[in-house]
Amino acid sequence: MxxxxxxxxxxxxxxxxxxxxxxxxxxxxxxxxxxxxxxxxxxxxxxxxxxxxxxxxxxxxxNPSKSISDYLEKLEGLGIEATEEEMYSSAVATIDYLKTKHPEVKKLFILGTSSMIKQFNKAGYISTEDSAQDEPDALIVAFDMTLCYERLCRAAWWAKQGKIYIATNPDKVCPTDKPVVLVDCASICSSIETATGRKPDVVLGxxxxxxxxxxxxxxxxxxxxxxxxxxxxxxxxxxxxxxxxxxxxxxxxxxxxxxxxxxxxxxxxxxxxxxxxxxxxxxxxxx
Structure with missing residues (x-):
């Protein structure tokens, strides 16, 4: 070529x-x-x-699995000095999208890592518990390396209830140097779609x-x-x-x-x- x-x-x-x-x-x-x-x-x-x-x-x-501060720490550990202004993740893009398109949203059910959830908390959002009584305004599905079955089922439930549903990124797998396939956001969303018939309203990143x-x-x-x-x-x-x-x-x-x-x-x-x-x-x- x-x-x-x-x-x-x-x-x-x-x-x-x-x-x-x-x-x-x-x-x-x-x-x-x-x-x-x-x-x-x-x-x-x-x-x-x-x-x-x-x-x-x-x-x-x-990859939204880490907060910006965690990414900067990782880069520093690898020998790269970077500033917060030099970093932009799909989690930050999702936050920007919510603030622009859905300013009324305050409570989120987030299928993501604790590090990513901290990024949303820092931006002023409340992360709801895995409970049918703790109702969110929107569902956020991300690359979740801490994924557990119960939370996946709860995410599917909120998708089925018609909540605003946002996927942070369209990646099927995450690159790795380990002998394993890292299932990424799009693959998790496929599971929810199979169970509920619902795709995300928007896919960011x-x-x-x-x-x-x-x-x-x-x-x-x-x-x-x-x-x-x-x-x-x-x-x-x-x-x-x-x-x-x-x-x-x-x-x-x-x-x-x-x-x-x-x-x-x-x-x-x-x-x-x-x-x-x-x-x-x-x-x-x-x-």
Missing amino acids: NNYITNIKSVPSALLYKVKKLKHVALDMDGTIYNGSTLFPYTVSFLNQLKRLGISYSFLTN KPQKEMLDGILSAKNLKPDEVAMVGDRIYTDMMMAHNAGAFGVLVLTGEATLEDAEKANPELDIVLPSIEVLGNLIEYSHLR
Whole structure:
């Protein structure tokens, strides 16, 4: 495929021009800068390379299982210093959505981790108990690694009662470096749909372009000045397409080269890793 680049010196001039225009890099996390608990060996040098070139960056994740403070702590433990302004998760996107679209909602039944629930509590929401008497205004379903059967059944019950039903992200599985399949939000929602016939009213996170809107607004950037970098076609690359940003698929996570060849719409560029992206950006600045 002509947009799969391994030799940066063979990049077509039109593509090189698009790379040279970039002023900000929005980075997916799992499968892009690390895999599970393993930081890719080139990640820190890549971030330093962006700083040296005067290109800002941020971290976007569809994984809402951790609060922003927990994510910052994880990044610090991996050797990456980041600020709260550089982090945006699908949990934060869900909170922003609720405040904008449903300001009347105060009580939530949240199928999610305790860390994520703390993020909602910090934003002023009340998390209801697993009880038919503690009625929520809305149901939030997320990637829940602490999922228990009783709470799944309660979530299905509230879905069946017609409560506002929001899924934090559309991911089927979460990338991992362990010998296990991590069932993600979309798969949990499929279980609820099978039991009740109800799909979420809205699914947030990537590929919704709103995940990039905050960056564009805060930094006064045009969409084509931002690269969305990730390992998934149906979330990361589709969001880049929806937002008009420059999509960079890296083959260090879920998507394979075969997946990239079948992608529709056609991808902007496919690279082996962010290491190659850093070298490509630097090369474009020398042209």
